[in-house]
Amino acid sequence: MIALLASLALAFPTRDAREVDVPLTGAGLRGRWEGGADGLYLKAASPGELQVWLAEQTLTDGVLRATLVLGKKPDFTLLFRADRQGGDAFALNAYGVSVEREDLVLYRWALGGVRELGGRITVPNLRERRAIELVVRLAGPSITASAYDADTLVELGTVSATDGALPTGHVGLRAHPAQGSDTRLVAMSVLDTGATPLAAERTAFGSKRWVQVAAADRGKIPTDLGELAVDEPELVVVETDPVGLERLRRLGVDIPWWSADEPYWVRDERYRATRADPGVVVRDGIHLDLSYKNPEMVEQLLLAMASRHRDVAKVAELGRSRQGRPIYGVRVSDNPGTDENEPVVLLVAAHHGGELLAPEYALDALWTVLERRKTDPRVARWVNELELWFVPLVNPDGNQAYLELSTDHDRKNGRDLDGDGVFEPWEGVDLNRNYPFAWGALGENGSSSIPASGKYRGPEPGSEPETQALMRLADKRVPVAVISWHTAANKILVPYTVDGKTSPAPDAAWGVAERMSEKAGRQASGRPLQVAKNLYQVDGTDQDWHRWAHGSLAYIIEGSHHNPSDPEVAAASIRTVRPVFETLLDAVLDGPRLVVQVHDGDGRPVSAAVTLEELVLSEGETWRSRAADGRYDLMLDRDGAVNLHVDAPGFKPWEKRVDVRGVTEVEVELKSARGG
Numbered sequence: 001m002i003a004l005l006a007s008l009a010l011a012f013p014t015r016d017a018r019e020v021d022v023p024l025t026g027a028g029l030r031g032r033w034e035g036g037a038d039g040l041y042l043k044a045a046s047p048g049e050l051q052v053w054l055a056e057q058t059l060t061d062g063v064l065r066a067t068l069v070l071g072k073k074p075d076f077t078l079l080f081r082a083d084r085q086g087g088d089a090f091a092l093n094a095y096g097v098s099v100e101r102e103d104l105v106l107y108r109w110a111l112g113g114v115r116e117l118g119g120r121i122t123v124p125n126l127r128e129r130r131a132i133e134l135v136v137r138l139a140g141p142s143i144t145a146s147a148y149d150a151d152t153l154v155e156l157g158t159v160s161a162t163d164g165a166l167p168t169g170h171v172g173l174r175a176h177p178a179q180g181s182d183t184r185l186v187a188m189s190v191l192d193t194g195a196t197p198l199a200a201e202r203t204a205f206g207s208k209r210w211v212q213v214a215a216a217d218r219g220k221i222p223t224d225l226g227e228l229a230v231d232e233p234e235l236v237v238v239e240t241d242p243v244g245l246e247r248l249r250r251l252g253v254d255i256p257w258w259s260a261d262e263p264y265w266v267r268d269e270r271y272r273a274t275r276a277d278p279g280v281v282v283r284d285g286i287h288l289d290l291s292y293k294n295p296e297m298v299e300q301l302l303l304a305m306a307s308r309h310r311d312v313a314k315v316a317e318l319g320r321s322r323q324g325r326p327i328y329g330v331r332v333s334d335n336p337g338t339d340e341n342e343p344v345v346l347l348v349a350a351h352h353g354g355e356l357l358a359p360e361y362a363l364d365a366l367w368t369v370l371e372r373r374k375t376d377p378r379v380a381r382w383v384n385e386l387e388l389w390f391v392p393l394v395n396p397d398g399n400q401a402y403l404e405l406s407t408d409h410d411r412k413n414g415r416d417l418d419g420d421g422v423f424e425p426w427e428g429v430d431l432n433r434n435y436p437f438a439w440g441a442l443g444e445n446g447s448s449s450i451p452a453s454g455k456y457r458g459p460e461p462g463s464e465p466e467t468q469a470l471m472r473l474a475d476k477r478v479p480v481a482v483i484s485w486h487t488a489a490n491k492i493l494v495p496y497t498v499d500g501k502t503s504p505a506p507d508a509a510w511g512v513a514e515r516m517s518e519k520a521g522r523q524a525s526g527r528p529l530q531v532a533k534n535l536y537q538v539d540g541t542d543q544d545w546h547r548w549a550h551g552s553l554a555y556i557i558e559g560s561h562h563n564p565s566d567p568e569v570a571a572a573s574i575r576t577v578r579p580v581f582e583t584l585l586d587a588v589l590d591g592p593r594l595v596v597q598v599h600d601g602d603g604r605p606v607s608a609a610v611t612l613e614e615l616v617l618s619e620g621e622t623w624r625s626r627a628a629d630g631r632y633d634l635m636l637d638r639d640g641a642v643n644l645h646v647d648a649p650g651f652k653p654w655e656k657r658v659d660v661r662g663v664t665e666v667e668v669e670l671k672s673a674r675g676g
Contacts, residue, residue, distance in 0.1 A: 012153040013135050013146075015189070020057070020067065022171060022188040028053040029084065031175065039069065039184035045177035050092060054082055060194025062169055067150050071182030074099055074127060077107065077135050078145075081169035091450050093166055096174060097134055097145035097159065104147050106159045108166070108205070113426045113452025118207035118242060119159030123147065126156065131186070138194070140164065161240075168194065170616040206260045207619035209245045211238045214254035222247065229266050237266055261406030261425055264356075268292065268565065271403065273546075288363055289567065292356040294403050295325050295396035301363060302328050302392070309370045312336055312383055317393065319469030323414040323423070325396040327469045332369055332388040340387055341385045343588055343595075344477040346552075347581060348391040348470065349434040349485040351542060353398020354410035356563045357570060361485040362392035364574045365581050369457040382585045389473065394466055395431055410454060413466055417451045427451070427459040432484075433538070435471075435545035436461035437619075438498040446498065446539035457540050467542075467557070474546060478626045480633035481588050482546045482554040483581055488562035489535050490525050492517055492580070495547035495554055497534035502618035508637040509553045512587050519583040524572035525560035529580070551623040553635050592639045594658065595665040598630040598646055605630030606670055608648035615642075630668075636660060646670065 024040035031051035032044040045051050059080050075098075082094030095117075098105045104126070106119035123247070126132075127133050131150035141164030147156040173185055210229060213221060213236045221228075225247065226240035238244070245258060265272050274280060274291040281297050282304040283285050306313040314336040318329045333340060336583070349362035368389065372379040382388065393399060395416025405425065412428025433447035434437075439461035440447060447457035458464055462471060474482075492513045495502045503509070510531065517529045535558070546554035557580055560573045598608045607627040611617070612634075625632035625646075636642070639661050646654040651670035658666055 011157070012148060013063070015065065016063065016191050019189040019191045019654075021064065022055045022057050022190060024185060024188065031177070039186035040173070041181045041184040042175040042177075042179055043181055043507045045175075051175045051177055051179075052079070052092060052172060053174075054079070054084075054170040056170070057190050057192075058168060058170050059138065059190050059192050060168040061138050061140065062193040063191040064138070064186060065133065065187075065189045066098075066132060066173075067133045067187040069131045069182075069184045069186055070127060070129060071098075071180045071184070073179050074183045074185065075174075075176035075179050077102075077174040078136065079170070079172040080136055080138065081166040082172050083169040091452075094169065094172075095143060095163070095166060097136060098174075099126065099132070099147075104145070104157050104159055106143065106145060106161050108163060110165065110426070110452060113450070115205045115426075116207060117143070117161035117163055117205065119143075119145070119161045119620075120207065121157045121159055123156045129156075132156065134285060144627070162323055193244070207241055207584070208260065208262065209240050209242055210259050210262055210266055211240060211245055211248060211255055212236065212257040213248065214256060216565070217253045220251050220253050222251075230272070232272075236271070259406070261408055263361040263405055264292075264403045264407050270567070275403070284642055286367075288360070288367060289571065292403070292563070293359060293363075295393060295400055296398075298359060298363070298393045299328060301324070302330055305366060305370055306330055307623070309373075312373065313370060318473055319465055321395070321397045321414060321466055322416075322428075322464060323397045325400070325414075327394065327396065327466060329473065330390045331368060332366070332383060332390065332473065333386070334384045339477070339628050339630045341597075341631055342385065342387045343593070344389065344479040345390045345585060345588060346391070346477075346479040346482045346546075347485075348394055348475065348483070348542075350393045350395050350399060351466075351484065352411040352430070352486065353395045353400070353413070354402040354407065354563075355487040356399075357403070357487045357559055357561060357573060359392040359399070360570065360574055361557070361559060361571070361577055362390055364578060366390040366392070368578065368582075378582075378586070381589060385589055386585065387634075389477070389479070389584075391470065391473075394470060398428065398431075401428075402427070412454065412456065413464055415458075428456070429464050430455045431464055431466050432486075432542055433457040433540040434462065434464050434467045435540050435542050437545040437548040437625075438496075438501055441498055441500070441518070441539045442537050445537045455592065461540070470542065471545070471549075474550060474552075474629070476626075478550050478624075478632065479546065479552045480593070480635060481584055482543065482552045483584060484542050484554070484556050484666045485559065485577075486556055487559045489558035490523055490527055490560050491530045491532050491535065491558045493532055493534055493542045493543065493556040493558065496542075496619070497541055498536055498539045499534075504547075504551070504618075505616045506614075506637040508635045509547065509555070511637055512553055512584065512635070513555060515587065516580045516583045520577060520579040523576045524569060525559040527560075529557075529577075548619060548621055551621065551634055553588075555584075588633075588635070589663070591663040592636040592660050593663045594634045594636060594642070594644070594660050595663060596625060596632045596634070596644070596668055597624045597665065598632070598648070598670065599666045600670050601672070606648050606651070607671065608632075608646045608651070608668070610634065610643045611647075613643035613645070648675075 077096035077098040085091035230237035270291040349358040401409040408425040543554040
C-alpha cells in the first residue's frame with residue numbers, strides 16, 4: 001500500500017516553489033462573489049449566463065493550479081488567459097476547463113460565443129468527490145488540463161488542445177447561476193513562465209474533423225480511424241478527430257480538403273449531386289425538387305422561370321449581399337416591366353441562411369402562380385389585378401455558408417465582424433433582428449448585442465445591405481401584404497411580435513391570419529398552423545417593420561419542418577403550406593380594402609399620410625401613399641363607415657366619411673395650403 005501511494009504521489013504534479021498564491025477576493029465581474037477563510041464562492045447570480053470572477057494575476061505560459069470543494073450542484077469553469085471584451089462581462093475572451101456533471105471539458109470563449117476546443121472526457125462519479133484539484137499547463141498554443149482527487153491525489157482525467165488565439169490574460173472562475181454557495185474555490189496559484197505574448201493565430205475549433213481523402217488513397221485509411229461520412233466513387237470524406245487527421249497526414253494520404261466545421265453538403269447526398277452540376281436544375285426543363293438550393297441554383301431557376309413566362313415575369317436585382325452576391329426579386333404582373341397602379345404583395349424567404357426549406361416555399365409559390373395562370377381563373381386574377389414580388393433568398397451569403405462551410409452558421413448573413421478577411425461560423429448579423437422598428441427594444445432578451453451570438457442584431461438598425469434591399473423595395477412599392485417564410489415552428493406569426501408594443505386596433509391582420517390557417521388545414525406535421533404573436537421574445541423583425549412603416553398585413557409563416565432529409569416530407573410540407581399565400585392573395589383582392597388615390601389639383605401624385613379615426617395607432621405609425629402614383633391600400637377588419645383623413649406638407653388637410661364595402665376606392669384631390 002505504501003508503494004502504491006508513493007507512485008500516485010509521484011504522478012501528481014507537486015507544487016513548484018515559484019508558484020504564487022492568488023488572493024481569493026474581489027466582487028467579480030458578474031454575480032456577487034464573496035471570499036474568506038472558507039474560500040471564494042458565488043453568493044448571488046446576476047441576470048445572464050456568465051457569472052465571472054477574475055483575479056488580478058495574469059498568465060501567459062506556465063501552470064495554473066486550483067482546488068475546489070464540490071457542493072451539491074457543481075458547475076463551474078476555471079478560466080485562464082481571460083479578459084473582458086469592451087468592458088462587458090458577457091463578451092468574455094478566455095480559455096476554460098469546466099466541470100459539468102461527470103464531464104471535464106475545454107472551452108474557448110471569443111466575442112461572447114463559446115465552443116469546445118476538442119477536449120472532453122467523462123469522469124465517473126466526479127461529483128461524488130469531496131474536492132478536486134485542477135492543474136492547467138500552458139506552453140504557447142498547447143493547453144493541457146488535468147483533474148485530480150484532492151484527497152487521494154489520484155488522476156481523474158486529462159484533456160488537451162492546441163489553440164493560439166488568446167496569448168495572455170487573467171485567471172479566474174465562472175459559475176453557473178444555479179450553483180450553490182457550498183461549491184467553493186479554496187486555493188489558487190500560478191507559475192507564469194511566459195515572457196513574450198504569443199502572436200494570435202487562426203486555429204480550428206472542435207473535436208471533430210471532416211477530411212476528404214483522394215479516391216486513389218481510399219485503401220490507406222486505417223479501419224479504426226472513424227466513420228466514412230461520404231463514400232462515393234469520386235468523393236470520400238472521413239469523420240474523425242484531430243488525431244485522426246494527423247494519422248492520415250503521416251500515412252502520406254492525399255487530403256484535398258478538411259474542416260473542423262461540418263458543412264451541410266457532407267450529410268446530403270442529393271445536394272452533393274446537384275451542387276456538383278448546378279445547371280441540372282434548368283438544363284432540360286425546370287426542376288424544383290432535385291435538392292435544396294444554393295444561390296447559384298436559385299438564380300438559374302429564377303432566370304429560367306422568368307424567361308419561360310416573360311409576358312408576366314421579370315427578374316430584378318434588388319441589391320447585393322454583404323459578400324457581394326445578388327439579391328433577386330421577381331415581379332409577376334400583367335405588365336411586369338412597369339410600376340403599375342395596383343396593390344402590391346411581397347413574398348420573401350430565407351432571412352436565415354440555414355433554413356433550407358424556406359426558399360422552397362417561395363419558389364413553389366412563384367411556380368404555382370406562373371404555371372397555373374392560364375388554366376385557373378383564380379390565379380389569373382392574381383396576376384391581372386395584383387403586382388406580386390417574390391424574393392426567395394434574402395440571405396444568399398448565409399445560405400452559401402450553411403451549405404458549404406458550416407452548419408453552425410445557421411442564421412446570420414456574411415458580415416466579416418472582425419475585419420480579418422476570413423468569414424468564420426460565428427460571424428454575421430441576424431437579418432431578422434436588424435430591422436429598424438423596435439430594434440434592440442428588449443435588450444438582450446429579444447436579440448443580442450454580442451457579435452458572436454446567433455441573434456446578433458448588428459451595430460445599428462438597418463445596417464445590413466440585405467435588410468436595406470428589402471426596405472427599399474417596400475418603401476417604393478408600399479405593399480398591402482407581406483409573407484416572410486421561415487422554418488419550422490408550424491405557426492403564423494402576426495405583428496406586432498415585440499412584447500410591450502401595441503398593434504393597430506382593430507387589427508385586420510389577426511383575422512386574415514386565422515382564415516389562412518383554416519384554409520391551409522393540417523400541415524405535414526399533422527397539426528394546423530397556430531396563429532400566434534411570437535415564438536419567444538423578439539425585436540427588430542421584418543414583419544413588424546412592414547406593419548409599422550406601411551400598414552402592411554405582414555406575416556412570418558413558420559413551416560412544418562426544418563430541412564427534412566426525406567424528399568417526400570419536404571414535398572408534403574411545401575404542398576400543405578401553399579394555401580396560406582393563396583388565401584392571402586384572395587383576401588387582398590376581396591377586401592375589405594380601402595384604396596386611396598391622392599393627387600394635387602393638376603393630377604400629379606402626392607405622397608400623403610393616410611389615417612382613419614376608427615383605427616388606433618399607438619407606436620407612432622405614419623402610413624403614406626406611394627410617391628410614384630399616390631396610391632395607398634389599407635386592409636380593414638370589416639366593412640363599414642370610416643372617417644378618412646389625408647395630410648401632406650404644403651396642402652390643406654382633407655377628410656371625408658367613407659362607406660367601405662369590399663374594395664372601395666376614394667379619389668383625393670389635395671388643395672394647396674397657399675389658397676387658390
